[in-house]
Amino acid sequence: xxxxxxxxxxxxxxxxxxxxxxxxxxxxxxxxxxxxxxxxxxxxxxxxxxxxxxxxxxxxxxxxxxxxxxxxxxxxxxxxxxxxxxxxxxxxxxxxxxxxxxxxxxxxxxxxxxxxxxxxxxxxxxxxxxxxxxxxxxxxxxxxxxxxxxxxxxxxxxxxxxxxxxxxxxxxxxxxxxxxxxxxxxxxxxxxxxxxxxxxxxxxxxxxxxxxxxxxxxxxxxxxxxxxxxxxxxxxxxxxxxxxxxxxxxxxxxxxxxxxxxxxxxxxxxxxxxxxxxxxxxxxxxxxxxxxxxxxxxxxxxxxxxxxxxxxxxxxxxxxxxxxxxxxxxxxxxxxxxxxxxxxxxxxxxxxxxxxx
Numbered sequence: 001x002x003x004x005x006x007x008x009x010x011x012x013x014x015x016x017x018x019x020x021x022x023x024x025x026x027x028x029x030x031x032x033x034x035x036x037x038x039x040x041x042x043x044x045x046x047x048x049x050x051x052x053x054x055x056x057x058x059x060x061x062x063x064x065x066x067x068x069x070x071x072x073x074x075x076x077x078x079x080x081x082x083x084x085x086x087x088x089x090x091x092x093x094x095x096x097x098x099x100x101x102x103x104x105x106x107x108x109x110x111x112x113x114x115x116x117x118x119x120x121x122x123x124x125x126x127x128x129x130x131x132x133x134x135x136x137x138x139x140x141x142x143x144x145x146x147x148x149x150x151x152x153x154x155x156x157x158x159x160x161x162x163x164x165x166x167x168x169x170x171x172x173x174x175x176x177x178x179x180x181x182x183x184x185x186x187x188x189x190x191x192x193x194x195x196x197x198x199x200x201x202x203x204x205x206x207x208x209x210x211x212x213x214x215x216x217x218x219x220x221x222x223x224x225x226x227x228x229x230x231x232x233x234x235x236x237x238x239x240x241x242x243x244x245x246x247x248x249x250x251x252x253x254x255x256x257x258x259x260x261x262x263x264x265x266x267x268x269x270x271x272x273x274x275x276x277x278x279x280x281x282x283x284x285x286x287x288x289x290x291x292x293x294x295x296x297x298x299x300x301x302x303x304x305x306x307x308x309x310x311x312x313x314x315x316x317x318x319x320x321x322x323x324x325x326x327x328x329x330x331x332x333x334x335x336x337x338x339x340x341x342x343x344x345x346x347x348x349x350x351x352x353x354x355x356x357x
Contacts, residue, residue, distance in 0.1 A: 024290035031289060032065040034215035035175065037271075039205035039262075040072040040118065042222040044279035054220070055121035057285035058180055059129060066289075067175045070130075070182045071208055073201030074106075074114040081109045092155040093148035094254060098198045103159040106198050107136070110184040118182045130180040136196045138170045141187035141204060143197045161197035163187055163204060166211035183208065206262035210269035217266045218288060219259050220279030225297035226252075226260065237297045242267055245299055263299040274299045 005013075038058070044050040061068040078096070079089050082105055090097040098106060115132045122130035135141040143161035147154050174181040185201035202219060209217040228235040230253060240248070245264050252260060256276075263274035277284050277296040284295040 020291075023292060027290045028064060031215055033067075034272075035067040035069060035212050036061065036216045036218065036289070037069045037071060037205055037209040037212065037214045038285060039202060039217070039219045040070050040279075041075075041201060042220050042279045044220050045072070045074070045114070046076055050279065050282060051117075051121060053282040054279075054285070055118070055124070057283055058122055059125040060286060061289065062129065062178075062180055064290075068180055069171060069175070069208065069212065069214070070118060070180065071185060071201060071205035072110075072114055072118060072182065073185050074110050077114055078106055078109050081105050081113075092157060093150045095148055095157050095160055095200075096198065097155075097157050098159040100159065103196055103198060106159075107186055107196050110134075110186055115182055115184045122180055122182070128179065130182050131174050133170050133174060133181045133183045135184050135186040135199070135204065136188045139165075139167045139188055140170055140183070141166060141185075141199060141207070142190050143187035143199055144190050145197065159189070159195065159197055161187060161189065161199055163199055163207045164190060166207050168208065168211040171208065171212065200258055200262075202258045202262040203265075206266040206269075206271075206274070209266045209271045209274070213270060214266075215272040216289075217263065217271050217274040218285060219263065219274070219276050220284070221256075221259060221276055221296075222278070222280060223256075223276075224278045225276055226256065239298050239300055241300055241303045243302075260299070267299050267301050273301075 040054060044054050058068045058070060075096075082089050082102060085105060087099075087102055087105065096102075111132070111134050115134070119130045119132050133140060141163050142165040143163045145157070145159070145161045147156050149155070171181045171183065183204070185199050185204040187197045187199045187204075189195040189197050205219065206217060208214075224233075225236045225238075226240065226248075227233070228237055228248070242264055245260060249257065249260060249264070259276060263276065266274045275288055275296050275298040277288050281287065281295060287295040
Protein backbone atom coordinates (compact mmCIF):
# COMPACT_ATOMS: atom_id res chain seq x y z
CA UNK A 1 0.00 0.00 0.00
CA UNK A 2 1.49 3.35 -1.07
CA UNK A 3 1.46 6.59 0.90
CA UNK A 4 -1.96 8.26 0.85
CA UNK A 5 -3.68 5.14 -0.44
CA UNK A 6 -6.56 3.65 1.54
CA UNK A 7 -6.83 -0.07 2.19
CA UNK A 8 -9.88 -0.22 -0.09
CA UNK A 9 -8.01 1.49 -2.91
CA UNK A 10 -5.05 -0.86 -2.48
CA UNK A 11 -7.35 -3.89 -2.63
CA UNK A 12 -9.09 -2.53 -5.73
CA UNK A 13 -5.75 -1.95 -7.46
CA UNK A 14 -4.64 -5.46 -6.53
CA UNK A 15 -7.87 -6.86 -8.00
CA UNK A 16 -7.21 -5.03 -11.28
CA UNK A 17 -3.66 -6.41 -11.41
CA UNK A 18 -4.95 -9.93 -10.72
CA UNK A 19 -7.58 -9.52 -13.43
CA UNK A 20 -4.87 -8.43 -15.87
CA UNK A 21 -2.84 -11.53 -15.09
CA UNK A 22 -5.78 -13.91 -15.36
CA UNK A 23 -6.85 -12.26 -18.61
CA UNK A 24 -3.65 -13.60 -20.17
CA UNK A 25 -4.38 -17.22 -19.23
CA UNK A 26 -6.27 -18.31 -22.40
CA UNK A 27 -3.62 -16.68 -24.57
CA UNK A 28 -0.83 -18.38 -22.60
CA UNK A 29 -2.55 -21.70 -23.19
CA UNK A 30 -2.83 -20.95 -26.91
CA UNK A 31 0.75 -19.80 -27.49
CA UNK A 32 2.83 -21.63 -24.86
CA UNK A 33 5.61 -23.56 -26.58
CA UNK A 34 4.84 -21.90 -29.94
CA UNK A 35 7.13 -19.82 -32.13
CA UNK A 36 6.19 -16.19 -32.81
CA UNK A 37 8.06 -14.01 -35.29
CA UNK A 38 8.28 -10.27 -34.62
CA UNK A 39 9.39 -7.76 -37.24
CA UNK A 40 11.05 -4.90 -35.37
CA UNK A 41 10.74 -1.58 -37.18
CA UNK A 42 9.25 1.88 -37.25
CA UNK A 43 9.56 4.41 -34.45
CA UNK A 44 10.36 1.64 -31.96
CA UNK A 45 13.76 1.28 -33.64
CA UNK A 46 14.85 4.87 -33.02
CA UNK A 47 13.23 5.73 -29.67
CA UNK A 48 15.36 4.57 -26.74
CA UNK A 49 12.41 4.02 -24.39
CA UNK A 50 10.51 2.01 -27.00
CA UNK A 51 13.61 -0.06 -27.79
CA UNK A 52 13.98 -1.02 -24.14
CA UNK A 53 10.25 -1.79 -23.85
CA UNK A 54 10.52 -4.02 -26.94
CA UNK A 55 13.48 -5.91 -25.45
CA UNK A 56 11.51 -6.41 -22.23
CA UNK A 57 8.58 -7.78 -24.25
CA UNK A 58 10.82 -10.33 -25.96
CA UNK A 59 12.23 -11.48 -22.62
CA UNK A 60 8.71 -11.69 -21.16
CA UNK A 61 7.54 -13.85 -24.07
CA UNK A 62 10.53 -16.14 -23.63
CA UNK A 63 9.94 -16.66 -19.91
CA UNK A 64 6.18 -17.04 -20.51
CA UNK A 65 6.98 -20.16 -22.54
CA UNK A 66 6.87 -18.76 -26.09
CA UNK A 67 9.73 -18.81 -28.60
CA UNK A 68 10.12 -15.26 -29.98
CA UNK A 69 12.18 -14.66 -33.12
CA UNK A 70 13.08 -11.07 -34.02
CA UNK A 71 13.61 -9.91 -37.62
CA UNK A 72 14.83 -6.36 -38.20
CA UNK A 73 15.65 -3.92 -40.94
CA UNK A 74 17.45 -0.65 -40.35
CA UNK A 75 16.34 1.99 -42.85
CA UNK A 76 17.09 5.11 -40.73
CA UNK A 77 20.42 3.76 -39.52
CA UNK A 78 21.46 2.77 -43.06
CA UNK A 79 20.58 6.23 -44.42
CA UNK A 80 22.62 7.90 -41.67
CA UNK A 81 25.65 5.65 -42.28
CA UNK A 82 25.55 6.19 -46.05
CA UNK A 83 25.32 9.95 -45.57
CA UNK A 84 28.27 9.86 -43.18
CA UNK A 85 30.35 8.11 -45.85
CA UNK A 86 29.22 10.47 -48.57
CA UNK A 87 27.10 7.89 -50.41
CA UNK A 88 23.83 9.29 -51.72
CA UNK A 89 20.63 7.43 -50.84
CA UNK A 90 18.54 7.01 -53.98
CA UNK A 91 15.09 5.43 -54.02
CA UNK A 92 13.14 4.01 -56.97
CA UNK A 93 9.56 2.94 -56.47
CA UNK A 94 10.12 3.03 -52.72
CA UNK A 95 13.18 0.74 -52.84
CA UNK A 96 16.71 1.83 -51.94
CA UNK A 97 19.10 1.58 -54.90
CA UNK A 98 22.00 -0.38 -53.40
CA UNK A 99 25.33 -0.13 -55.22
CA UNK A 100 28.31 -2.42 -54.61
CA UNK A 101 29.74 0.31 -52.39
CA UNK A 102 26.47 0.72 -50.50
CA UNK A 103 25.80 -3.00 -49.85
CA UNK A 104 28.93 -3.20 -47.69
CA UNK A 105 27.60 -0.34 -45.56
CA UNK A 106 24.15 -1.93 -45.43
CA UNK A 107 25.51 -5.23 -44.15
CA UNK A 108 27.82 -3.55 -41.63
CA UNK A 109 24.96 -1.47 -40.23
CA UNK A 110 22.49 -4.36 -40.03
CA UNK A 111 24.93 -6.87 -38.52
CA UNK A 112 27.34 -4.66 -36.65
CA UNK A 113 25.07 -1.91 -35.36
CA UNK A 114 21.35 -2.68 -35.34
CA UNK A 115 21.56 -6.42 -34.66
CA UNK A 116 24.14 -5.97 -31.93
CA UNK A 117 22.12 -3.27 -30.18
CA UNK A 118 18.97 -5.43 -30.07
CA UNK A 119 20.93 -8.42 -28.78
CA UNK A 120 22.60 -6.28 -26.11
CA UNK A 121 19.26 -4.80 -24.95
CA UNK A 122 17.74 -8.26 -24.56
CA UNK A 123 20.83 -9.60 -22.84
CA UNK A 124 20.60 -6.90 -20.18
CA UNK A 125 17.99 -9.25 -18.70
CA UNK A 126 20.27 -12.29 -18.74
CA UNK A 127 23.55 -13.23 -20.40
CA UNK A 128 23.09 -15.23 -23.57
CA UNK A 129 19.31 -14.79 -23.84
CA UNK A 130 19.57 -13.41 -27.38
CA UNK A 131 21.89 -14.28 -30.26
CA UNK A 132 22.45 -12.58 -33.59
CA UNK A 133 21.65 -14.59 -36.72
CA UNK A 134 22.65 -12.96 -39.99
CA UNK A 135 20.45 -13.37 -43.02
CA UNK A 136 23.39 -14.11 -45.31
CA UNK A 137 25.07 -16.43 -42.83
CA UNK A 138 24.60 -20.17 -43.26
CA UNK A 139 22.31 -19.49 -46.24
CA UNK A 140 19.38 -18.45 -44.00
CA UNK A 141 18.03 -16.22 -46.77
CA UNK A 142 18.82 -16.78 -50.44
CA UNK A 143 17.47 -14.39 -53.03
CA UNK A 144 17.63 -13.10 -56.56
CA UNK A 145 18.13 -9.57 -57.81
CA UNK A 146 15.07 -7.54 -58.65
CA UNK A 147 14.34 -4.41 -60.61
CA UNK A 148 11.41 -2.05 -60.41
CA UNK A 149 9.16 -0.40 -62.98
CA UNK A 150 8.28 3.25 -62.34
CA UNK A 151 5.99 5.07 -64.76
CA UNK A 152 6.62 2.39 -67.37
CA UNK A 153 10.41 2.59 -67.10
CA UNK A 154 12.50 -0.30 -65.70
CA UNK A 155 15.20 0.54 -63.16
CA UNK A 156 18.07 -1.61 -61.90
CA UNK A 157 18.17 -1.52 -58.09
CA UNK A 158 21.66 -2.99 -57.77
CA UNK A 159 22.13 -5.35 -54.83
CA UNK A 160 18.42 -5.51 -53.95
CA UNK A 161 16.47 -8.72 -54.17
CA UNK A 162 13.53 -10.93 -53.34
CA UNK A 163 13.88 -13.95 -51.07
CA UNK A 164 13.60 -17.23 -52.97
CA UNK A 165 14.65 -19.73 -50.28
CA UNK A 166 14.84 -19.90 -46.48
CA UNK A 167 16.97 -22.35 -44.51
CA UNK A 168 15.80 -21.93 -40.88
CA UNK A 169 18.21 -24.47 -39.36
CA UNK A 170 20.35 -21.82 -37.65
CA UNK A 171 17.30 -20.14 -36.16
CA UNK A 172 15.86 -23.47 -35.02
CA UNK A 173 19.17 -24.35 -33.35
CA UNK A 174 19.06 -21.08 -31.41
CA UNK A 175 15.46 -21.73 -30.34
CA UNK A 176 16.30 -25.26 -29.23
CA UNK A 177 19.15 -23.81 -27.15
CA UNK A 178 16.60 -21.62 -25.36
CA UNK A 179 17.77 -18.37 -26.97
CA UNK A 180 16.01 -15.53 -28.79
CA UNK A 181 17.27 -15.32 -32.40
CA UNK A 182 17.69 -11.77 -33.73
CA UNK A 183 17.79 -11.91 -37.53
CA UNK A 184 19.06 -9.26 -39.95
CA UNK A 185 17.27 -8.83 -43.28
CA UNK A 186 20.03 -9.52 -45.77
CA UNK A 187 20.35 -12.44 -48.19
CA UNK A 188 22.87 -14.32 -50.30
CA UNK A 189 22.61 -13.71 -54.05
CA UNK A 190 21.73 -17.10 -55.54
CA UNK A 191 23.49 -16.25 -58.81
CA UNK A 192 26.60 -14.88 -57.03
CA UNK A 193 26.94 -16.57 -53.61
CA UNK A 194 29.87 -14.32 -52.65
CA UNK A 195 27.57 -11.27 -52.84
CA UNK A 196 24.85 -10.03 -50.50
CA UNK A 197 21.40 -8.68 -51.31
CA UNK A 198 19.44 -6.02 -49.46
CA UNK A 199 15.95 -7.50 -48.91
CA UNK A 200 12.75 -6.02 -47.53
CA UNK A 201 12.51 -6.69 -43.79
CA UNK A 202 8.73 -7.24 -43.88
CA UNK A 203 9.10 -9.89 -46.59
CA UNK A 204 11.99 -11.49 -44.68
CA UNK A 205 9.89 -11.74 -41.51
CA UNK A 206 6.98 -13.28 -43.41
CA UNK A 207 9.17 -15.78 -45.25
CA UNK A 208 10.90 -16.85 -42.02
CA UNK A 209 7.56 -17.21 -40.21
CA UNK A 210 6.41 -19.62 -42.93
CA UNK A 211 9.66 -21.62 -42.81
CA UNK A 212 9.43 -21.93 -39.02
CA UNK A 213 5.73 -22.85 -39.02
CA UNK A 214 5.17 -19.95 -36.62
CA UNK A 215 1.93 -19.61 -34.69
CA UNK A 216 1.95 -15.85 -35.16
CA UNK A 217 3.67 -13.06 -37.08
CA UNK A 218 3.69 -9.52 -35.65
CA UNK A 219 4.80 -6.41 -37.55
CA UNK A 220 5.66 -3.28 -35.58
CA UNK A 221 4.73 -0.14 -37.49
CA UNK A 222 3.86 3.51 -36.86
CA UNK A 223 0.09 3.32 -37.30
CA UNK A 224 -2.62 1.83 -35.06
CA UNK A 225 -3.53 -0.77 -37.67
CA UNK A 226 -5.17 -1.19 -41.06
CA UNK A 227 -7.87 1.31 -42.02
CA UNK A 228 -10.72 0.35 -44.30
CA UNK A 229 -11.26 3.99 -45.35
CA UNK A 230 -8.21 6.08 -44.52
CA UNK A 231 -8.15 8.80 -43.11
CA UNK A 232 -11.36 7.85 -41.25
CA UNK A 233 -9.90 6.77 -37.89
CA UNK A 234 -13.13 5.00 -37.00
CA UNK A 235 -12.60 2.59 -39.90
CA UNK A 236 -9.73 0.66 -38.28
CA UNK A 237 -10.05 -3.10 -38.76
CA UNK A 238 -9.51 -5.52 -35.86
CA UNK A 239 -9.69 -8.80 -37.80
CA UNK A 240 -9.56 -9.40 -41.54
CA UNK A 241 -9.65 -12.70 -43.44
CA UNK A 242 -7.27 -13.33 -46.35
CA UNK A 243 -9.95 -13.13 -49.06
CA UNK A 244 -11.11 -9.73 -47.84
CA UNK A 245 -7.51 -8.49 -47.59
CA UNK A 246 -6.79 -9.54 -51.18
CA UNK A 247 -9.65 -7.32 -52.34
CA UNK A 248 -8.55 -4.41 -50.15
CA UNK A 249 -4.81 -4.60 -50.92
CA UNK A 250 -4.73 -2.51 -54.15
CA UNK A 251 -6.46 0.41 -52.43
CA UNK A 252 -4.02 0.68 -49.50
CA UNK A 253 -1.46 3.42 -48.92
CA UNK A 254 1.83 2.51 -50.60
CA UNK A 255 3.71 2.08 -47.33
CA UNK A 256 1.22 -0.46 -46.01
CA UNK A 257 1.19 -2.66 -49.10
CA UNK A 258 4.49 -4.55 -48.41
CA UNK A 259 3.49 -5.10 -44.78
CA UNK A 260 0.03 -6.39 -45.57
CA UNK A 261 1.39 -8.46 -48.47
CA UNK A 262 3.86 -10.11 -46.09
CA UNK A 263 1.04 -10.78 -43.62
CA UNK A 264 -1.16 -12.19 -46.37
CA UNK A 265 1.60 -14.44 -47.73
CA UNK A 266 2.46 -15.66 -44.23
CA UNK A 267 -1.10 -16.66 -43.37
CA UNK A 268 -1.63 -18.32 -46.77
CA UNK A 269 1.69 -20.12 -46.16
CA UNK A 270 0.43 -21.67 -42.94
CA UNK A 271 1.22 -19.13 -40.20
CA UNK A 272 -1.61 -19.08 -37.65
CA UNK A 273 -2.19 -15.33 -37.83
CA UNK A 274 -0.36 -12.10 -38.69
CA UNK A 275 -0.85 -8.75 -37.00
CA UNK A 276 0.10 -5.17 -37.77
CA UNK A 277 0.91 -3.56 -34.40
CA UNK A 278 1.32 0.07 -33.35
CA UNK A 279 4.93 0.06 -32.19
CA UNK A 280 4.64 3.59 -30.76
CA UNK A 281 2.75 2.11 -27.81
CA UNK A 282 5.10 0.78 -25.10
CA UNK A 283 4.74 -2.98 -24.63
CA UNK A 284 2.36 -3.24 -27.60
CA UNK A 285 3.58 -6.81 -28.19
CA UNK A 286 2.30 -7.90 -24.78
CA UNK A 287 -0.98 -6.09 -25.37
CA UNK A 288 -1.41 -7.96 -28.64
CA UNK A 289 -0.48 -11.42 -27.39
CA UNK A 290 -1.98 -11.45 -23.90
CA UNK A 291 -4.95 -9.06 -23.72
CA UNK A 292 -8.47 -8.74 -25.10
CA UNK A 293 -7.75 -5.33 -26.54
CA UNK A 294 -4.86 -6.35 -28.75
CA UNK A 295 -2.85 -3.63 -30.44
CA UNK A 296 -3.58 -3.61 -34.16
CA UNK A 297 -5.10 -5.48 -37.11
CA UNK A 298 -4.88 -9.27 -37.33
CA UNK A 299 -4.98 -11.18 -40.62
CA UNK A 300 -6.60 -14.59 -40.13
CA UNK A 301 -6.90 -17.60 -42.49
CA UNK A 302 -10.69 -17.57 -42.71
CA UNK A 303 -13.74 -15.98 -41.03
CA UNK A 304 -14.22 -19.01 -38.75
CA UNK A 305 -11.26 -17.78 -36.70
CA UNK A 306 -13.42 -14.84 -35.62
CA UNK A 307 -15.51 -17.30 -33.63
CA UNK A 308 -12.37 -18.77 -32.03
CA UNK A 309 -11.25 -15.31 -30.89
CA UNK A 310 -14.74 -14.48 -29.64
CA UNK A 311 -14.79 -17.70 -27.59
CA UNK A 312 -11.46 -16.79 -26.03
CA UNK A 313 -12.78 -13.32 -25.23
CA UNK A 314 -15.84 -14.89 -23.60
CA UNK A 315 -13.64 -17.21 -21.53
CA UNK A 316 -11.63 -14.24 -20.27
CA UNK A 317 -14.79 -12.25 -19.60
CA UNK A 318 -16.07 -14.95 -17.26
CA UNK A 319 -12.86 -14.70 -15.25
CA UNK A 320 -12.50 -10.92 -14.97
CA UNK A 321 -14.18 -9.35 -11.88
CA UNK A 322 -16.86 -6.83 -12.76
CA UNK A 323 -15.03 -3.96 -11.03
CA UNK A 324 -11.82 -4.71 -12.91
CA UNK A 325 -13.67 -4.99 -16.21
CA UNK A 326 -14.95 -1.42 -15.88
CA UNK A 327 -12.89 0.52 -18.46
CA UNK A 328 -13.03 3.60 -16.26
CA UNK A 329 -11.25 1.76 -13.46
CA UNK A 330 -8.19 0.70 -15.46
CA UNK A 331 -8.02 3.33 -18.17
CA UNK A 332 -4.26 3.63 -17.75
CA UNK A 333 -3.85 0.02 -18.85
CA UNK A 334 -6.22 -0.07 -21.81
CA UNK A 335 -6.32 3.48 -23.14
CA UNK A 336 -2.92 3.12 -24.72
CA UNK A 337 -4.20 4.19 -28.12
CA UNK A 338 -4.37 7.81 -27.01
CA UNK A 339 -0.77 8.77 -27.83
CA UNK A 340 -1.17 7.39 -31.32
CA UNK A 341 -4.31 9.38 -32.08
CA UNK A 342 -2.39 12.59 -32.61
CA UNK A 343 0.04 11.11 -35.10
CA UNK A 344 -0.82 11.22 -38.77
CA UNK A 345 -0.32 8.01 -40.74
CA UNK A 346 0.66 9.84 -43.88
CA UNK A 347 1.74 8.20 -47.09
CA UNK A 348 5.23 9.64 -46.64
CA UNK A 349 5.68 8.19 -43.15
CA UNK A 350 4.42 4.73 -44.00
CA UNK A 351 6.11 4.58 -47.39
CA UNK A 352 9.53 5.21 -45.86
CA UNK A 353 9.12 2.33 -43.45
CA UNK A 354 7.12 0.13 -45.80
CA UNK A 355 10.13 -0.61 -47.99
CA UNK A 356 12.53 -0.64 -45.05
CA UNK A 357 15.92 -1.82 -46.26
